[in-house]
Amino acid sequence: MVNLEDLKKEAKAVLEEGKVKYIIGYEKSANGLMPVPGFIKSPEEVEKLIWTPACVYNLTKFLVDEKRRKSREKKPDERPVGLVVKGCDSRALIVLLQEKFINRDDVFIIGVSCEETGVIDEKKFLKKLKGKKAEKIEFDEKDNFMVTTQEGKVKVAASEVLAERCLECKANSPLIYDVILGEKVKRSMDNPFQSLEKLESLSEEERWKFWKEQLSKCIRCYACRSVCPMCYCDECVADTINFAVTADTTAEEKAQKIKWLEKSPVKSENFVYHLVRAIHLAGRCIDCGECERVCPLDIPIRFLNKKLEKDAKELFDYEAGFDPEQASLVSSFKDEDPEDFIR
Amino acid sequence: MEKVLDKKSFPQWVTKLSSYKVYAPVQEDEAWNYEVITNPEKVNLDFPNTVLSPKKIIFPQREVYLEFSSSDEDGLELKEVLPEEEPSVIFGVRPCDARALALTDKVFSGDFEDIYYWKRRNQVALVGLACSVPPSPNCFCLSVDGSPFSTEGLDILMSDLDSKYFVEVFSKKGEQLINAAKTLFKPATEKDKKELEKNRTEAKKRISRQIQNIKKIPPVLKGMFDSPFWDEESMSCLRCGICTYLCPTCHCFDINDEVLSSSPLKGRRIRTWDNCQFPDFTMHSSGHNPRPDKASRLRQRIMHKFQYFVDRYKNYQCTGCGRCISRCPVGIDIIEVLDKVSSYEG
Numbered sequence: 001m002v003n004l005e006d007l008k009k010e011a012k013a014v015l016e017e018g019k020v021k022y023i024i025g026y027e028k029s030a031n032g033l034m035p036v037p038g039f040i041k042s043p044e045e046v047e048k049l050i051w052t053p054a055c056v057y058n059l060t061k062f063l064v065d066e067k068r069r070k071s072r073e074k075k076p077d078e079r080p081v082g083l084v085v086k087g088c089d090s091r092a093l094i095v096l097l098q099e100k101f102i103n104r105d106d107v108f109i110i111g112v113s114c115e116e117t118g119v120i121d122e123k124k125f126l127k128k129l130k131g132k133k134a135e136k137i138e139f140d141e142k143d144n145f146m147v148t149t150q151e152g153k154v155k156v157a158a159s160e161v162l163a164e165r166c167l168e169c170k171a172n173s174p175l176i177y178d179v180i181l182g183e184k185v186k187r188s189m190d191n192p193f194q195s196l197e198k199l200e201s202l203s204e205e206e207r208w209k210f211w212k213e214q215l216s217k218c219i220r221c222y223a224c225r226s227v228c229p230m231c232y233c234d235e236c237v238a239d240t241i242n243f244a245v246t247a248d249t250t251a252e253e254k255a256q257k258i259k260w261l262e263k264s265p266v267k268s269e270n271f272v273y274h275l276v277r278a279i280h281l282a283g284r285c286i287d288c289g290e291c292e293r294v295c296p297l298d299i300p301i302r303f304l305n306k307k308l309e310k311d312a313k314e315l316f317d318y319e320a321g322f323d324p325e326q327a328s329l330v331s332s333f334k335d336e337d338p339e340d341f342i343r
Numbered sequence: 344m345e346k347v348l349d350k351k352s353f354p355q356w357v358t359k360l361s362s363y364k365v366y367a368p369v370q371e372d373e374a375w376n377y378e379v380i381t382n383p384e385k386v387n388l389d390f391p392n393t394v395l396s397p398k399k400i401i402f403p404q405r406e407v408y409l410e411f412s413s414s415d416e417d418g419l420e421l422k423e424v425l426p427e428e429e430p431s432v433i434f435g436v437r438p439c440d441a442r443a444l445a446l447t448d449k450v451f452s453g454d455f456e457d458i459y460y461w462k463r464r465n466q467v468a469l470v471g472l473a474c475s476v477p478p479s480p481n482c483f484c485l486s487v488d489g490s491p492f493s494t495e496g497l498d499i500l501m502s503d504l505d506s507k508y509f510v511e512v513f514s515k516k517g518e519q520l521i522n523a524a525k526t527l528f529k530p531a532t533e534k535d536k537k538e539l540e541k542n543r544t545e546a547k548k549r550i551s552r553q554i555q556n557i558k559k560i561p562p563v564l565k566g567m568f569d570s571p572f573w574d575e576e577s578m579s580c581l582r583c584g585i586c587t588y589l590c591p592t593c594h595c596f597d598i599n600d601e602v603l604s605s606s607p608l609k610g611r612r613i614r615t616w617d618n619c620q621f622p623d624f625t626m627h628s629s630g631h632n633p634r635p636d637k638a639s640r641l642r643q644r645i646m647h648k649f650q651y652f653v654d655r656y657k658n659y660q661c662t663g664c665g666r667c668i669s670r671c672p673v674g675i676d677i678i679e680v681l682d683k684v685s686s687y688e689g
Contacts, residue, residue, distance in 0.1 A: 029674050029676070030676065030679050031481070031552070031668075031676060031678075031679070032480070032674070034674055035674070036579060036673060036674040036675075037578075037579040037673055037674075039578050039579075057673065061581070062579075123373055219395070219404060219588050220584075221583050221584040221585045221588045221589075221618075222583055222584055222621070223581065223583035223584070223585050223672055225583075226581040226582050226583035226672075227581050227583065227672055239621070239622060239623045240597075240599070240623050246630040247629060247630045247631065248630075249630055254628065262599065262601050262613075263597060263599055263613075263615045264405045264601065264613055264615055265404050265405055265615070266405065290672075293672070294581075294583070294585070294672035296374075296394055296585055296588075296589060296670050297374060297394060298372050298373055298374050
């Protein structure tokens with residue numbers, strides 16, 4: 001099991017040695033069970049770090065911020081940032097390295113293994129507690145979480161409250177790291193594409209109806225885009241005007257900018273947004289599930305990514321986030337690539 | 344007017360309102376939202392906070408201003424599109440959300456009356472439901488001059504008294520709703536009133552979250568525009584639009600022309616919600632963006648609600664519903680931010 005004290009010790013050591021600028025990890029929130037992303041800048045602050053089954057966030061997203069911030073500084077601090085990553089998060093990191101968005105030297109990776117469980121789905125968890133207020137949740141033995149409520153401690157079977165993506169996990173411990181905490185053990189419960197079975201069994205009409213209803217709910221808050229570590233473009237088709245406009249952009253260039261989608265949150269425009277988002281993640285999404293977690297309208301958008309992940313696997317035997325040296329799916333070609341779907 | 348209504352008679356009341364478009368909270372999957380009701384038996388007033396407030400009915404996320412097309416004489420033909428005027432009633436409005444509409448009323452009136460807003464607003468009756476139990480763990484209405492049984496902005500307030508509702512009526516619109524089913528309502532007795540008072544005292548105690556020193560916040564904010572505080576506080580912000588779109592008081596909008604066909608020219612001018620957390624909200628056509636980063640956007644959200652709006656309308660532009668706290672993907676908590684503001688020493 002990951003020992004929190006060891007995590008703090010490692011974090012403290014690199015901060016004291018001045019090896020990292022700061023550390024991005026999980027911190028206790030002032031209110032509630034869910035932690036918040038923490039930015040630890042001094043050795044004293046490492047006491048704030050926590051590691052619990054509620055550490056759901058994929059913190060690699062903050063590397064995108066860090067890169068932007070650094071590019072604006074005149075004399076940037078060239079030291080890496082420390083980053084706490086789970087197995088799934090480490091796959092996101094591998095994709096960012098593969099795409100040369102970040103350099104390996106820019107990040108000091110503190111890996112934490114989920115061992116035989118994973119992280120919780122907050123909604124499932126609250127349902128399971130039936131109104132009781134949880135004060136604390138901890139990893140217990142291999143299949144359980146220990147939950148402290150006002151009425152005492154209860155054991156909860158991890159399989160009942162785990163996030164959906166954890167039930168389909170492909171990497172329960174970090175694949176890339178500078179230090180690692182916890183055991184690299186094999187999990188038994190993984191079945192990579194089980195969640196798709198129900199949708200895949202529906203007819204085309206039924207699926208169309210399903211997505212029409214779901215995507216019509218979208219209010220275009222763009223939280224799914226904002227939380228995704230792979231959504232790092234400076235310019236996004238979803239914005240009416242964007243970062244790529246500078247003082248040097250001519251009026252003609254501005255006038256010729258194609259408007260891909262309207263701001264109206266109506267079915268057609270929502271479809272354009274969500275399909276563009278999904279396609280841009282083909283062969284890149286590592287299924288951290290953050291897009292679906294943050295959706296305020298509970299749209300099951302993870303299915304779109306998951307289906308593309310399955311296609312990549314079945315058609316091209318490609319899996320994202322395992323090898324930073326691998327050529328990316330959309331930029332590589334093999335003679336034996338199937339083409340029977342091209343019509 | 345004070346009445347009581349047997350809970351069992353509630354569906355009958357809704358049935359009698361057949362000349363109205365009736366909205367009530369409906370659960371779909373895990374989420375609750377206000378939707379049009381066709382079966383009064385299905386109205387369930389035992390619900391947590393809805394994802395969106397009734398703002399989405401009176402100030403919809405998208406509406407058409409006008410339609411344009413090219414006319415014969417090389418000119419443009421414009422056709423104004425106004426909202427349909429339908430008498431409507433929304434049941435289960437939380438007092439905080441009703442107060443939010445009362446605040447938005449101020450914004451859309453004054454020097455310029457926004458007819459799109461008022462055409463809907465004038466047609467809608469708001470039937471509130473007092474919160475005997477806080478509908479969210481992040482409720483903090485008491486800190487921002489509200490209460491779980493505030494009547495501001497409401498036509499009727501219903502309060503749960505076990506087997507019946509205590510019904511208070513504050514307007515003509517409200518009286519009309521009662522008159523549609525007069526026989527169902529009984530006069531409230533002294534005993535009912537006593538019970539109501541007791542419930543209200545209890546309800547207040549159940550709200551656990553509060554802002555410290557709220558009075559200090561507007562003046563302190565005045566000196567914080569250039570503070571590094573905002574960089575610190577916004578470190579974990581993802582730049583999504585959840586906090587503002589879900590806010591019952593946020594009312595910023597954008598106007599765009601949507602071209603359906605370029606030849607012959609045909610299209611419409613639409614208004615949609617806009618969001619101060621998005622990069623294009625303040626983007627100038629020159630490429631300059633006066634709010635270039637998330638720090639300046641978090642500052643704007645807080646300053647607008649707790650300084651600019653207070654200066655202008657003498658109210659906080661926040662009614663303590665807690666949605667922005669509960670739904671923030673990274674747990675940014677407006678109460679915590681404000682508590683740090685009130686103890687800030689530059």
